[in-house]
Amino acid sequence: MEKQVVGVPEPTLRRLPLYYHYLKAVFEKGREHISCTHIGRDLDLDPVQIRKDLSFTGIRGLPKVGYQIEALLGAIEEFFGYNRVDEAFLVGVGNLGRALLGYEGFSRYGFKIVAAFDQNPDLVGSEIHQISVLPIEKFADLCRRMQIKIGVITVPEQQAQKVADIMVESGIKGIWNFAPVALKVPEEVVVENEIIASGLAVLTKKIQTSLRFNSKKQEVAK
Amino acid sequence: MEKQVVGVPEPTLRRLPLYYHYLKAVFEKGREHISCTHIGRDLDLDPVQIRKDLSFTGIRGLPKVGYQIEALLGAIEEFFGYNRVDEAFLVGVGNLGRALLGYEGFSRYGFKIVAAFDQNPDLVGSEIHQISVLPIEKFADLCRRMQIKIGVITVPEQQAQKVADIMVESGIKGIWNFAPVALKVPEEVVVENEIIASGLAVLTKKIQTSLRFNSKKQEVAK
DNA sequence: TAGATTGTTAATCGATTAACAATC
DNA sequence: TAGATTGTTAATCGATTAACAATC
Numbered sequence: 001m002e003k004q005v006v007g008v009p010e011p012t013l014r015r016l017p018l019y020y021h022y023l024k025a026v027f028e029k030g031r032e033h034i035s036c037t038h039i040g041r042d043l044d045l046d047p048v049q050i051r052k053d054l055s056f057t058g059i060r061g062l063p064k065v066g067y068q069i070e071a072l073l074g075a076i077e078e079f080f081g082y083n084r085v086d087e088a089f090l091v092g093v094g095n096l097g098r099a100l101l102g103y104e105g106f107s108r109y110g111f112k113i114v115a116a117f118d119q120n121p122d123l124v125g126s127e128i129h130q131i132s133v134l135p136i137e138k139f140a141d142l143c144r145r146m147q148i149k150i151g152v153i154t155v156p157e158q159q160a161q162k163v164a165d166i167m168v169e170s171g172i173k174g175i176w177n178f179a180p181v182a183l184k185v186p187e188e189v190v191v192e193n194e195i196i197a198s199g200l201a202v203l204t205k206k207i208q209t210s211l212r213f214n215s216k217k218q219e220v221a222k
Numbered sequence: 223m224e225k226q227v228v229g230v231p232e233p234t235l236r237r238l239p240l241y242y243h244y245l246k247a248v249f250e251k252g253r254e255h256i257s258c259t260h261i262g263r264d265l266d267l268d269p270v271q272i273r274k275d276l277s278f279t280g281i282r283g284l285p286k287v288g289y290q291i292e293a294l295l296g297a298i299e300e301f302f303g304y305n306r307v308d309e310a311f312l313v314g315v316g317n318l319g320r321a322l323l324g325y326e327g328f329s330r331y332g333f334k335i336v337a338a339f340d341q342n343p344d345l346v347g348s349e350i351h352q353i354s355v356l357p358i359e360k361f362a363d364l365c366r367r368m369q370i371k372i373g374v375i376t377v378p379e380q381q382a383q384k385v386a387d388i389m390v391e392s393g394i395k396g397i398w399n400f401a402p403v404a405l406k407v408p409e410e411v412v413v414e415n416e417i418i419a420s421g422l423a424v425l426t427k428k429i430q431t432s433l434r435f436n437s438k439k440q441e442v443a444k
Numbered sequence: 445t446a447g448a449t450t451g452t453t454a455a456t457c458g459a460t461t462a463a464c465a466a467t468c
Numbered sequence: 469t470a471g472a473t474t475g476t477t478a479a480t481c482g483a484t485t486a487a488c489a490a491t492c
């Protein structure tokens with residue numbers, strides 16, 4: 001039912017960070033220009049697709065030369081707002097929550113978790129990776145006062161909807177949901193589901209097919 | 223370049239675990255049958271799409287009655303092998319690695335991380351969530367002896383390719399990669415990328431567009 | 445029976461891929 | 469200049485959505 005309103009296709013949106021990492025590494029090695037052919041060889045993607053993707057950055061390449069890497073990096077940073085900082089609240093200080101609290105990589109993406117919430121009194125009051133764990137009751141008030149717009153949900157699935165309700169009620173505009181449930185939120189609130197089980201399902205299925213396929217090839221080869 | 227060999231479209235593959243969780247919850251509440259209309263309302267998906275997705279399980283529904291939930295659950299379990307156990311090795315005991323080692327949910331998906339590896343001598347020899355951390359040098363030998371087919375990569379991006387090489391060399395057939403790099407592996411080895419930056423990028427972009435869109439709506443309303 | 449709901453076939457939509465002219 | 473590489477337009481492909489007959 002969900003409609004993508006962004007002018008950039010979601011698959012492209014997902015590939016852009018990958019280009020970014022790649023280009024950054026290449027740039028740091030001292031390279032200044034790069035062609036789609038070259039990128040495609042390293043990233044195992046179709047050069048035409050890369051050209052299409054990169055066109056959304058607004059940066060034009062030069063025939064025979066390729067793209068200026070620095071310009072691309074700047075454009076992608078600008079596009080995603082990697083040089084601004086989006087502050088977020090996280091709810092659910094379990095294993096996954098902790099991992100996200102400790103993930104230094106977020107600063108590269110202009111993303112910062114500034115407080116964590118949990119209902120477990122043993123956790124409340126503690127600090128994890130220099131981020132305070134507060135009681136969930138404080139969420140709404142703090143959220144409004146700090147004007148936080150992004151919420152991260154890392155609670156067990158049974159509690160996810162309840163947490164989402166609190167977030168919506170507190171003015172959160174975007175939810176990054178790690179619980180395997182479809183959250184019910186008003187349409188103006190954006191939800192991005194990060195469902196670990198989906199990735200795992202795809203992986204195991206691919207392995208099954210790949211093994212079958214390769215054993216067949218062997219049989220044929222006999 | 224990658225070709226999907228599975229007979230089931232990847233989007234469907236990704237939605238099936240979500241149906242599974244939902245159906246399980248509904249079944250535990252005592253319900254025995256369910257229609258696509260009903261599922262669609264709860265999961266905010268198109269009923270026709272759900273029907274299409276569920277058709278891949280081989281379970282047929284009855285007009286006016288819907289699907290037998292228990293049969294669907296069984297079929298999805300069978301389909302993904304949730305009742306077998308796939309053993310895996312994890313490399314990289316940082317924050318994310320730890321979180322995965324401690325994630326109890328995996329047992330539901332027939333997935334089990336049986337050993338962890340790291341190059342940090344301070345970690346080697348310790349146990350994290352009852353899983354031993356071993357030196358990376360032991361990977362190849364143990365992997366072959368235990369016939370492990372799945373590897374999880376949670377090392378920093380600079381080391382990911384090196385780890386992937388070790389995995390391939392050791393007979394790993396599927397890699398679940400959490401580092402934001404495109405791994406180079408032989409074509410018979412399957413890689414599933416779980417790129418956190420991509421999800422985040424999609425979320426922040428959606429929020430931007432959504433905010434713009436909603437403020438426009440307000441303007442129009444004036 | 446009447447109507448909810450299924451499964452299937454056809455139409456639409458969007459992303460990827462192919463073809464090709466433009467140009468550094 | 470010749471050729472690598474770009475950007476664009478058209479063709480293909482695959483998934484989603486719409487239409488509808490079948491049926492419990």
